[in-house]
Every structure is written in structure tokens, then in C-alpha cells.
Amino acid sequence: MDQQHRPTHRRLTRAEVRRRRRSRAIRRVAGLTAVVCLVVGGAAFLLNRKAPVPSASAAGAPASSAASETNGLLTDRLFPGSAAESTSAAASEGAEESRDNALGLTKAEAAAMLADPMMVLVNHTNKMPDNYTFDTKECGSQTAVNKTLQTAACDAFLEMQKAAAADGVTVWMQSGYRSVKYQTGLYERKTKYYTDRGYDTATAKEMAAAVVNPPGYSEHNCGLAADLNSPEHTGLDEGFENTTAFRWLCEHAVEYGFILRYPKGAEDKTEITYEPWHWRYVGRENAAKISTSGLCFEDYTAQLHAIAG
Structure with a gap:
């Protein structure tokens, strides 16, 4: 290229250099911020897809409880099997000790x-x-x-x-x-009581059992x-x-x-x-x-x- 066609470069002043440096720094910060926003937004989307819809009581829970639940979900994703296994074991143990029944017994x-x-x-x-x-x-x-x-x-x-x-x-x-032998005598006598009154044997035994249990029973x-x-x-x-x-x-x-x-x-x-x-x-x-x-x-x-x- 001829010397006469080479572009001429003007030397920048100190003020212009400082402005350019600030501009580049701002662009770098903006770029990093955008990347962080994308990552955080994506993670939140995935978590919200998996998380159950909170009940009315859960909606009124303290912020610390919500934070703990979120941390638990993140821990499950980062360390599969750790918190999940502990929660499962605790739930199983709690079920055994539950008194939530009509008799109030474990x-x-x-x-x-x-x-x-x-x-x-x-x-x-x-x-x-x-x-x-x-x-x-x-x-x-x-x-x-x-x-x-x-x-x-x-x-x-x-x-x-x-x-x-x-x-x-x-x-x-x-x-x-x-004794079972004694009970046999009682049951047979009661059965005879009904057969003597005209009932067939099967009916008599059923009627006798309503008053005297059969032997062994x-x-x-x-x-x-x-x-x-x-x-x-x-x-x-x-x-x-x-x-x-x-x-x-x-x-x-x-x-x-x-x-x-x-x-x-x-x-x-x-x-x-x-x-x-x-x-x-x-x-x-x-x-x-x-x-x-x-x-x-x-x-x-x-x-x-x-x-x-």
C-alpha cells in the first residue's frame, strides 16, 4: 500500500482513553450480569417445575422455612440420595410412631x-x-x-x-x-334343646351357638x-x-x-x-x-x- 493511502491515526487524549476503558469495563460487567441472570432464571424454572403447589398453611410459613425447603431441593440435586434418604428414613420412622388413628396407639x-x-x-x-x-x-x-x-x-x-x-x-x-370337654356338653345340650322344639340340626346348632359358644370357641x-x-x-x-x-x-x-x-x-x-x-x-x-x-x-x-x- 502507498504511503499516501495509509490512514492517518490521531493520538488519543488521556480523557478519551479513560472514557474508553470505562466503556469496556461496563460492557464486561453487563455481559457477566446477563449470563448470571440466565443461569439463575433457568435453575428457578427447573425447580418450580418440580416443586409442589404450596398449601394455604405452607403459604403462610416463615421465610426461613421456605428457604430451608429450597436449600433441601438444591442439596438433593447437588448430592443425590443424601437428604432424600434421610427424609425417607425419618418419614418411615415417624409413620411407625404415629398415633393418628382412632385408638391413639402407635x-x-x-x-x-x-x-x-x-x-x-x-x-x-x-x-x-x-x-x-x-x-x-x-x-x-x-x-x-x-x-x-x-x-x-x-x-x-x-x-x-x-x-x-x-x-x-x-x-x-x-x-x-x-374345659373343652365341659364346653362340649353345654353346647350339645343347648343344641338338643332346640332340636326338641322341632328345629333341624343345622338350625339348632346355629341357635345354640348364639347362647353357648361351640367347644374351643x-x-x-x-x-x-x-x-x-x-x-x-x-x-x-x-x-x-x-x-x-x-x-x-x-x-x-x-x-x-x-x-x-x-x-x-x-x-x-x-x-x-x-x-x-x-x-x-x-x-x-x-x-x-x-x-x-x-x-x-x-x-x-x-x-x-x-x-x-
Whole structure:
């Protein structure tokens, strides 16, 4: 290129140099800011896509809680499995200890109650376990047909009987533990009672079972059921509910571990007619919980199974 065609360059003044430097610095800062905005905006978009819609209660939560949740999400993304695994484990543990159910029991508490030998469920569809063994002790009245109960139930009854006497009330234990052989005789006699009145055998057995459980399916076979009466009313029938003894039992029996086993209005659950004389020993703590629930034994046991899983 000729010398005459070369462009001429003017030397910049110091003021112009400073302005150009400031301009370049501003452009660099603007560029970096734009990049940062893009990155932050993209991350926020991804998080919002995954995050659930907050509830009304969550919307009113303190800002620190929201920040903690956001930090947790970021931690999950940066360190997969760490916070998520901890949260899962905590949730699992919390579920086991939850009392958010009708009985207010944890899973472990419900399982413990079901495992308690005093809580064995024996009825028309639940036979007494073949390996269910126990010791008995005598506590029946002089006129009692079956004078013994399981030792724990017997001791509790004698304590209850003494407390009733202190209040001027007499309670007798008229029928307690029955062997399966003895129960067989009762059931067969009741079945014959209905066949003698013209019912066929199948119907007679069904009707008998509403009054006397079949052998092995009676609570009396496990030594925890006590048929009670008093001098006011010695018969084992509904007339017992009109006695002072019955009223005292309704108020105090739970304190000694006994519950009214076949209450009025629960016949569709127990499959046994109302029996104000039939009381069942389950232990003091268990009796208190069952009484508080207002449920019959079948319904309470069913709820325990639902909680224990």
C-alpha cells in the first residue's frame, strides 16, 4: 500500500482513553450480569417445575422455612440420595410412631397388645390357640359351677370382690374356667334343646351357638371369662342388670382389668346376645383403653390389627 493511502491515526487524549476503558469495563460487567441472570432464571424454572403447589398453611410459613425447603431441593440435586434418604428414613420412622388413628396407639403399642396373652380373642370364628396354656386358681362362690380362673384373672377378681364388699356390694363368681370337654356338653345340650322344639340340626346348632359358644370357641375355655352374680339375683340372665352389683361393676370393674364382654347393642359384632353377667379379664391397662374407646372387644381387636399392620 502507498504511503499516501495509509490512514492517518490521531493520538488519543488521556480523557478519551479513560472514557474508553470505562466503556469496556461496563460492557464486561453487563455481559457477566446477563449470563448470571440466565443461569439463575433457568435453575428457578427447573425447580418450580418440580416443586409442589404450596398449601394455604405452607403459604403462610416463615421465610426461613421456605428457604430451608429450597436449600433441601438444591442439596438433593447437588448430592443425590443424601437428604432424600434421610427424609425417607425419618418419614418411615415417624409413620411407625404415629398415633393418628382412632385408638391413639402407635404401631408398636398395637402389636404389643395383640401379643398379650390376656388379649386373646376367642369367639365363633376364632378358636382358642391349641398351644394356649395357663395355670388356674380358685375364686368361685360356694354355689359356683366352675370355681377357677386363670391365676392373674383370679387374683384380680378377688381384689375387685374385696373392693365391692368395702362399698357394701356383694359380687360372686359363679362360672369361670371350663374345659373343652365341659364346653362340649353345654353346647350339645343347648343344641338338643332346640332340636326338641322341632328345629333341624343345622338350625339348632346355629341357635345354640348364639347362647353357648361351640367347644374351643368359648372364652371360658381360656380361663379369662367370669359369669358373675350376687345375692340380689343369682340367675345368670338379663335380670342381673337391675342389681346394685351390676351397677357397681359397670363403674369399677375396669379398674381391676375386667370389661363387659357382650354389651347391649353389639350383638351383630360379638354374635352373642347381651349378657350383663359375663365379664372378661384383659388386664388393667388394656381394660382402660378398651373402655375409653367405647368399642366391643371384636371391634377393638380389629382396629389393633389395622394399626399393627
